[in-house]
Amino acid sequence: MSHPYRGGFAPVTEEITAFDLEVTGRLPAELNGRYLRNGPNPLSLDDPASSHLFLGEGMVHGVRLRDGRAEWYRNRWVRNAAVSRRLGEEPRSTLTHAGMDFAANTHVIGIAGRTLATVEAGALPYELGYELDTIGPCDFDGGLPGGFAAHTHLDPATGELHAMAYFYGWKHHQHIVLDDKGTVIQTRDVPIADAPMLHDFALTEKYVVIYDLPVTFSMDQAQRGAPIPYAWNPAHGSRVGLLSRATGEVRWVEVAPCWVFHTLNAYDDGDQVVVDLVRYPERFVDARLDLGGLPTLDRWRIDPVAGTVTETRLDDRAQEFPRMDERLTGRPYRYGYTAAARSLNDVLGPACTELEDLPDEAFDNTLIKQDLTAGTQQYRQFGRDAYVGEPVFVPSGDAEDDGYVLSFVNNPDRGAADLVVLSAQDFTGAPVATVHLPARVPLGFHGSWIAD
Numbered sequence: 001m002s003h004p005y006r007g008g009f010a011p012v013t014e015e016i017t018a019f020d021l022e023v024t025g026r027l028p029a030e031l032n033g034r035y036l037r038n039g040p041n042p043l044s045l046d047d048p049a050s051s052h053l054f055l056g057e058g059m060v061h062g063v064r065l066r067d068g069r070a071e072w073y074r075n076r077w078v079r080n081a082a083v084s085r086r087l088g089e090e091p092r093s094t095l096t097h098a099g100m101d102f103a104a105n106t107h108v109i110g111i112a113g114r115t116l117a118t119v120e121a122g123a124l125p126y127e128l129g130y131e132l133d134t135i136g137p138c139d140f141d142g143g144l145p146g147g148f149a150a151h152t153h154l155d156p157a158t159g160e161l162h163a164m165a166y167f168y169g170w171k172h173h174q175h176i177v178l179d180d181k182g183t184v185i186q187t188r189d190v191p192i193a194d195a196p197m198l199h200d201f202a203l204t205e206k207y208v209v210i211y212d213l214p215v216t217f218s219m220d221q222a223q224r225g226a227p228i229p230y231a232w233n234p235a236h237g238s239r240v241g242l243l244s245r246a247t248g249e250v251r252w253v254e255v256a257p258c259w260v261f262h263t264l265n266a267y268d269d270g271d272q273v274v275v276d277l278v279r280y281p282e283r284f285v286d287a288r289l290d291l292g293g294l295p296t297l298d299r300w301r302i303d304p305v306a307g308t309v310t311e312t313r314l315d316d317r318a319q320e321f322p323r324m325d326e327r328l329t330g331r332p333y334r335y336g337y338t339a340a341a342r343s344l345n346d347v348l349g350p351a352c353t354e355l356e357d358l359p360d361e362a363f364d365n366t367l368i369k370q371d372l373t374a375g376t377q378q379y380r381q382f383g384r385d386a387y388v389g390e391p392v393f394v395p396s397g398d399a400e401d402d403g404y405v406l407s408f409v410n411n412p413d414r415g416a417a418d419l420v421v422l423s424a425q426d427f428t429g430a431p432v433a434t435v436h437l438p439a440r441v442p443l444g445f446h447g448s449w450i451a452d
């Protein structure tokens, strides 16, 4: 067996609908909406799509909360044309960008009342209905010139949603802005050589921060049949770009070679820009994910006048899936939330096939609250086999950490998942509420709280 869908990543085989879920504790009545999370869930472990965690067909898991009750749980595959056919259904649409049709598996977000499953590298997002049924591929009513992005950032002041699209056939990356009605109001092409991968970016009040790092499209890897035809390419160089939101000009500054999947947050500090991110010392050697070293939480202070990046380690414990209070996206902030990842690489790469107990090895079953002002961390452990993924912060009061942290946590006693609701201000205390789901939720990627 050479696929990575083992342990906590083992896929589920059924779509389930369950109502009036059992709750331990007291669900806050103000939580009216849906907690949704996307991740790869291959239809079959015999398919080529099962060869890499980034390629499994997307499945969105959702819990609807209302008036202190957990109204329903649903899990649904994202139905691109191929998934539709496999499930005996008619494809929704033939709309694609450049013929790429992928069952988006990376993130699920709310935009102007719509629900979108997103993925990067050139394919369109898929729009889902409120109850997670697939509506079809989405190009924002014709406004999108190419593909979209897995990660987006909403400017809390303007309501604009920013995205960075890339595609192996382009000689540029594309910055996309949607207004608060979900209309594409601006696209800008940023010339970049070698078609590098770009998983996430950062947003400040003045800039879109673009990582141009040495993981580039590899025709050699593609011809050799590599599942992800991107490779570490030292000749490409490493730099970070500050795209002026006002003028579209880009100021590039060199940075030490590394790989970045995720941004925690970023903000302007006078003429300088502070970016907090999860950094790998090296990544994607020969398109393998397991050779990049351990991810640490780092701060980059970019000085566009001096042309320098000053790097500081905020926390050297391995961690991933950084989230924060998105009311402060692009602004100075204090708190972050991450999942510990002692060796995420072991999970993501072929080397993982030797390991029988991946989640505990990889994730430590621990969520971390970062206090960046104090420089301290709190650790919330969930215990043996209680594998836990990305922590999503949902605000409640005005204070930055007055709110809840939501995540799916495996309950090994039941062989099923719980939706755990923590108080962000009592991070290591008993959960505020635990919603008991009727089935496992495999480890996955990203999700959102989408308020009604």
Ligand SMILES: [Fe+2]
Residues within 6 Å of the ligand: 106, 150, 151, 199, 200, 261, 262, 445, 446
């Ligand atoms: Fe991501």
